[in-house]
Amino acid sequence: MATLKDVAKLACVDVSTVSRALNNTSYVHPETKARILAAVKELSYQPNVLAQGLRQGKRHTIGVVVPRLHLTVFAEITQGIERAARKLGYAILICTTEEDAKAERECLNRLRNGFVDGIIIAGTGANNRLVRDIHSSGIAVAQVVRRQERDISSVVADYEACGYDAAKFLASKGCREIGLINGPMHIAPYRGRYDGYRKAMAELGLPEISTTSLEACNSFEYGYQCANQLLDENPELDAIMAAVDVQGLGAMRAMKERGVQVPEQVRLVSLTGHAVGSMLETSMTSLEVPAYEMGEKVTRMIVEEIESPSDRKPSPQHLVFPAALVEREST
Amino acid sequence: MATLKDVAKLACVDVSTVSRALNNTSYVHPETKARILAAVKELSYQPNVLAQGLRQGKRHTIGVVVPRLHLTVFAEITQGIERAARKLGYAILICTTEEDAKAERECLNRLRNGFVDGIIIAGTGANNRLVRDIHSSGIAVAQVVRRQERDISSVVADYEACGYDAAKFLASKGCREIGLINGPMHIAPYRGRYDGYRKAMAELGLPEISTTSLEACNSFEYGYQCANQLLDENPELDAIMAAVDVQGLGAMRAMKERGVQVPEQVRLVSLTGHAVGSMLETSMTSLEVPAYEMGEKVTRMIVEEIESPSDRKPSPQHLVFPAALVEREST
DNA sequence: CTGAAAGCGCTTACAG
DNA sequence: CTGAAAGCGCTTACAG
Numbered sequence: 120m121a122t123l124k125d126v127a128k129l130a131c132v133d134v135s136t137v138s139r140a141l142n143n144t145s146y147v148h149p150e151t152k153a154r155i156l157a158a159v160k161e162l163s164y165q166p167n168v169l170a171q172g173l174r175q176g177k178r179h180t181i182g183v184v185v186p187r188l189h190l191t192v193f194a195e196i197t198q199g200i201e202r203a204a205r206k207l208g209y210a211i212l213i214c215t216t217e218e219d220a221k222a223e224r225e226c227l228n229r230l231r232n233g234f235v236d237g238i239i240i241a242g243t244g245a246n247n248r249l250v251r252d253i254h255s256s257g258i259a260v261a262q263v264v265r266r267q268e269r270d271i272s273s274v275v276a277d278y279e280a281c282g283y284d285a286a287k288f289l290a291s292k293g294c295r296e297i298g299l300i301n302g303p304m305h306i307a308p309y310r311g312r313y314d315g316y317r318k319a320m321a322e323l324g325l326p327e328i329s330t331t332s333l334e335a336c337n338s339f340e341y342g343y344q345c346a347n348q349l350l351d352e353n354p355e356l357d358a359i360m361a362a363v364d365v366q367g368l369g370a371m372r373a374m375k376e377r378g379v380q381v382p383e384q385v386r387l388v389s390l391t392g393h394a395v396g397s398m399l400e401t402s403m404t405s406l407e408v409p410a411y412e413m414g415e416k417v418t419r420m421i422v423e424e425i426e427s428p429s430d431r432k433p434s435p436q437h438l439v440f441p442a443a444l445v446e447r448e449s450t
Numbered sequence: 451m452a453t454l455k456d457v458a459k460l461a462c463v464d465v466s467t468v469s470r471a472l473n474n475t476s477y478v479h480p481e482t483k484a485r486i487l488a489a490v491k492e493l494s495y496q497p498n499v500l501a502q503g504l505r506q507g508k509r510h511t512i513g514v515v516v517p518r519l520h521l522t523v524f525a526e527i528t529q530g531i532e533r534a535a536r537k538l539g540y541a542i543l544i545c546t547t548e549e550d551a552k553a554e555r556e557c558l559n560r561l562r563n564g565f566v567d568g569i570i571i572a573g574t575g576a577n578n579r580l581v582r583d584i585h586s587s588g589i590a591v592a593q594v595v596r597r598q599e600r601d602i603s604s605v606v607a608d609y610e611a612c613g614y615d616a617a618k619f620l621a622s623k624g625c626r627e628i629g630l631i632n633g634p635m636h637i638a639p640y641r642g643r644y645d646g647y648r649k650a651m652a653e654l655g656l657p658e659i660s661t662t663s664l665e666a667c668n669s670f671e672y673g674y675q676c677a678n679q680l681l682d683e684n685p686e687l688d689a690i691m692a693a694v695d696v697q698g699l700g701a702m703r704a705m706k707e708r709g710v711q712v713p714e715q716v717r718l719v720s721l722t723g724h725a726v727g728s729m730l731e732t733s734m735t736s737l738e739v740p741a742y743e744m745g746e747k748v749t750r751m752i753v754e755e756i757e758s759p760s761d762r763k764p765s766p767q768h769l770v771f772p773a774a775l776v777e778r779e780s781t
Numbered sequence: 782c783t784g785a786a787a788g789c790g791c792t793t794a795c796a797g
Numbered sequence: 798c799t800g801a802a803a804g805c806g807c808t809t810a811c812a813g
Contacts, residue, residue, distance in 0.1 A: 120587065122790060133800045138792060148798060167564040169504045170790035173805050178500065180543070188529055189725070194520035201546050205556070210565060212511070213544050215532050225536070233498040233806090234541060256451065339729045368729045375731050394520070398670045398699040400706050400731045453806060464784045469808060479782060501806035504789050564790090786811085795802085 121162035129158040141166070172233075181421060182212045182230040182238040184223065190365055191337060192393045192410050193241060196263060199414020200239060207422050209236075218335070220245035231258055237421040241265045244305055259424040263417045265307050266437065272424065274417040274438045276408040278308045281390045281442050282315025285360050285406060288444060289386055290323050294358035298349040299329040300370060301362045302336035309336075312362055312390050328353055336362075342369025350377060350385075358386040364395045367403050371449070387449040392442075402447035409440055416440075452493035460489040472497070503564075512752060513543045513561040515554065515571040521696050522668060523724045523741050524572060527594060530745020531570060538753050540567075549666070551576035562589055568752040572596045575636055590755040594748045596638050597768065603755065605748040605769045607739040609639045612721045612773050613646025616691050616737060619775060620717055621654050625689035629680040630660040631701060632693045633667035640667075643693055643721050659684055667693075673700025681708060681716075689717045695726045698734050702780070718780040723773075733778035740771050747771075 127134040132151060140147040140155045147155075158164070172178040181204055185193040197213065204211050212235055214226035223243050227250065230238055237259030242250060247267050254260040254271055262273035282299075289297050299316050302309040313329075320327050330348045334341040342361055346369060349356055361367035367389035374381055381387050381401055389396055392405025416438060424433055458465040463482060471478040471486045478486075489495070503509045512535055516524040528544065535542050543566055545557035554574050558581065561569055568590030573581060578598050585591040585602055593604035613630075620628050630647050633640040644660075651658050661679045665672040673692055677700060680687055692698035698720035702712060710716050712732055720727055723736025747769060755764055 123792095124790080134790090135792075135801080136799055139799085142792080144793085146798065151798080165559070165563040167504075167790050168560075169500055169509065169564040170805090171792080173498075173500045173504055173789090173807090174791045174793090176805075188519055189525040190521070194525050197544070198519055198546055201544055205545070205553075210543050210545075210560065212541050213528070213532055214536070214541075215529055222536075228496075229541065232496040233500040365729065371731055372729065372733075398696065398703065400702055402703075454808095455806080465806090466785080466808075467783055470783085473808080475809085477782065482782080498806050501789090502808080504791090504805090505807045505809090507789075782813100784812090787809090789807085791805090793803090795800105797798100797800090 120167070121164040122167070123164075125162055126155065126158045126164050129162065130154045178234065178236055179208055180210045180212055180235045181418070182214065182226075182235040184214045184216060184226050184230075184238060184240040184242065186218050186241060186243070186337070187215050190395075192264065192363070192391055192408065195393050195410035196241075196414040199411040200418045201414075203415040203418035204422075207418070209418075209422065216243060218243050224249060227253060231256070236425045237261070239263055239417055239421055242267055257429065259421050261417050261421040261424070263413060267307060270435050272417075272420050272433075272435045272437065274413050274420065274440070275308070276391070276413070276440045276442050278311030278390070279315035279318075281406040282312035282317075282360070283319045284315070284442075284444055285388045285390055286316050286319035286323070289358040289360070289388065289450070290319070290325065292358075292386060292450060294386060295325060296328060296353055296356045297325065297358040297360060298353060298356050299327070299360050299362075300342055300345040300349070300366050301329060301331075302341075308391075309362060316360065328356070337365065339365050339369040339372070342366030343373045344369070346370035346373035347377075350374070350379065356385060358388070360388050360390060362389075363391045364389045364393060364403070364405065367396070367405070368399075371399070371401065371403065382448065382450050390442075392445065396445070396447055401449055404447045404450040405445055406442035407445050408442045413440055451498070452495040453498070454495075456493055457486065457489045457495050460493065461485045509565065509567050510539055511541045511543055511566045512749070513545065513557075513566040513569040515545045515547060515557050515561075515569060515573065517549050517572060517574070517668070518546050521726075523595065523694070523722055523739065526724050526741035527572075527745040530742040531749045532745075534746040534749035535753075538749070540749075540753065547574060549574050555580060558584060562587070567756045568592070570594055570748055570752055573598055588760065590752050592748050592752040592755070594744060598638060601766050603748075603751050603764075603766045603768065605744050605751065605771070606639070607722070607744065607771045607773050609642030609721070610646035610649075612737040612739075613643035613648075613691070614650045615646070615773075615775055616719045616721055617647050617650035617654070620689040620691070620719065620781070621650070621656065623689075623717060623781060625717060626656060627659060627684055627687045628656065628689040628691060629684060629687050630658070630691050630693075631673055631676040631680070631697050632660060632662075633672075639722075640693060647691065659687070668696065670696045670700040670703075673697030674704045675700070677701035677704035678708075681705070681710065687716060689719070692718065692720050694722045695720045695724060695734075695736065698727070698736070699730075702730070702732065702734065713779065713781050721773075723776065727776070727778055727780075732780055735778045735781040736776055737773035738776050739773045744771055
C-alpha cells in the first residue's frame with residue numbers, strides 16, 4: 120500500500136503539500152497539484168483511514184447494537200442505518216446481543232475505545248448506566264426502537280398507539296374477548312403496547328386477557344405457545360394481538376393446528392409489521408412500522424450529533440413514528 | 451479518555467513499561483505492575499484501538515459484504531459471523547449492496563484502506579477483479595454462499611445437490627411436471643441449483659420447466675409472478691421448486707389465490723431453507739442450509755488467514771456444507 | 782527490570 | 798504557495 124510519503128517523493132514535494140492538495144485544505148499551485156494527482160494515480164494511493172482517524176480524533180464509523188437480525192424488525196432497521204451511513208461517509212460496526220446483558224456490556228465496552236464516533240442502540244435495558252457513561256464521555260449515542268433514557272436522542276414507533284389502535288379496530292369488528300401476546304414489560308415497546316391495549320380495553324369496558332411463556336419472546340414458539348394458552352383458557356376468545364410478526368406466525372400456526380378459522384372465529388393482528396404480513400398464505404393485518412426510514416433517520420440524527428462542535432451539541436431529540444394499520448385477510 | 455501517558459505519570463513509570471505490563475510482553479517487577487494496575491483502574495484507562503491498530507498494522511475488524519439482510523439467508527449468516535468474530539476478538543463492519551455493482555465497489559474500496567484486516571463477501575460477481583486485487587494486496591478475503599474465485603477461500607452450501615435432491619424427492623412422490631423458480635445464472639448458487647435440477651430431470655427423463663420475471667429475484671414478488679406463469683403455461687404442473695424461502699412464500703400465496711391445493715395438486719419445496727419454512731400455516735418442505743454454522747466457519751477461516759504470518763499464508767480452502775431435506779406439509 | 786527513542790501514516794499550526 | 802516540525806496514542810527494538 121502506497122503512503123503519503125511515497126506520493127510526496129514521486130511528486131517531489133513535501134507530504135504536507137500532498138495532504139493539502141488532496142483535502143483541498145488550502146490553495147496549492149495548479150501545476151504542483153497536477154503532479155501530485157498524477158503520482159496518486161500512478162501509485163493508486165488511498166489514504167489510511169486509521170491514521171486519519173488517530174490524527175483527527177474521528178473514525179467515521181458508527182456502532183450498532185441490536186438484539187438480533189434474522190426475522191426481526193432490526194434487520195430492516197439495520198439496512199436503513201447502513202444505507203444512510205454510507206451516504207454520509209460512515210461505516211457501521213454491528214453487534215448482536217441476543218438480549219444478553221453481558222454480551223451487550225462487552226460490545227459497548229469495546230465500541231467505546233476508539234472504535235466508533237457514535238453508537239446506535241436498541242438495548243436490553245440492563246446496561247443503561249453504562250450507556251449514559253459512554254454518552255457523557257463524549258461519544259454520540261442514539262436509541263432506536265427501545266427508548267430507555269430521556270437524555271439520549273431516540274427514534275421509535277408509537278407503540279402505545281399500536282396497541283390502542285389495534286384493540287379499537289378489533290372491537291369495531293365486533294370482537295369482545297381480545298387476547299394479547301406481548302413481551303417483558305421492562306422493555307419500552309412491550310410496555311407501550313400493553314399500555315395502549317389496556318387503555319382501549321378500559322374504554323371499551325372489555326376484560327384484559329393475556330398470557331406469557333418461558334420461550335424467548337421474540338419468537339415463533341412464544342407466539343405459538345401463548346396462542347394455545349389463550350385459546351385453552353378463553354374458549355370464547357375472538358381476537359389475538361401479537362406484539363411482533365413472528366409471534367403472529369406462531370399464533371396463526373397454532374390456530375391452524377386447532378382447526379380455528381382465521382378470521383371467522385378468531386381475528387389476528389400483528390403490532391409490529393415489517394413486510395412479512397403480506398407474504399403469507401392468510402395475509403396478516405398489521406401495524407406497519409417504517410423500519411427502513413427509522414434506521415435512516417436515527418443515523419442522520421447521530422451524525423449530526425457527531426459532527427457538531429462539542430461546545431454546542433444538539434439537545435436530545437425524541438422522534439416518534441406513527442405506524443399504519445394495514446388491513447389484510449386475518450381480520 | 452485517559453491515555454497511556456496519564457497512566458504512566460500516575461504510576462511514576464515510563465509509558466513503555468505500562469505497555470509491557472498491560473500486554474504481558476515482558477517481565478515487569480510485581481510491585482511496579484501493581485502500581486500500574488492501580489493507576490489503570492483509577493483512571494479507568496482503556497487502550498485506544500486506533501492507535502494500537504496503526505502501530506501494529508492490525509485492526510481486529512472484519513468487513514462483511516452481503517446483498518441484504520432482511521428475510522434472506524444472509525441475516526442468519528451475518529449473525530453467525532458476528533458471534534464467531536466476537537469470540538475471536540474481532541468486530542465486524544457491514545455493507546449491504548442490494549446487488550448493485552457500484553455500491554459494492556464503493557464498499558470494497560473503503561474497506562481496503564485500513565478499515566479491516568479481512569473481508570467476507572457474498573458478491574454480485576461484478577467486481578471479481580477488484581476482489582482479487584484486494585486479496586493479492588495482502589488483505590485476507592473469504593467468500594461465503596457465492597463462490598466466484600478459485601484462489602480465494604470459500605464456504606458454501608451444496609447448491610447442486612439441493613437442486614438434484616429436491617427434484618428426485620419430488621419425482622419419488624410421483625411428480626412429473628416439476629417447475630423451477632430460480633435466479634440469474636451468473637450467480638453461482640443459482641447456477642448450481644439449476645445444474646442439479648437439470649441433471650435430475652435428465653436422469654428421470656422429465657422435461658425442464660422454468661420461467662423468469664423482471665422482479666428482483668430474491669423476493670416474494672418474484673416467486674409470486676413466476677409461480678403464476680408456471681401455472682399458466684403448464685396446466686399439468688404438479689410441483690414447484692423455489693430457489694429461496696421468500697420465493698416459496700410467493701409461490702404459496704399465488705397458489706392459494708388460484709385455489710390450487712398444496713400439496714394435493716402441486717407440491718412445493720424451497721431450496722434454501724433458513725428457519726422460515728417451519729413457521730408457516732402450511733409448513734414448507736425445504737433444504738435447510740446451516741447458515742449460522744457457515745457464518746461461524748467462514749469467520750474462523752478468515753481469522754486464520756489474517757493471523758498467519760505473511761510468508762506462509764494457508765492455501766485457499768473450499769468448504770461445502772450439505773443441506774438437509776426437511777419434509778413438511780407442502781409436499 | 783526499565784527508560785529513551787523511533788516510528789506507524791496522517792494533519793495542521795507555524796514560518797517563510 | 799510550500800516546507801519543516803510536532804503530535805495523535807500506541808508498541809518495540811535498543812540500551813543499560
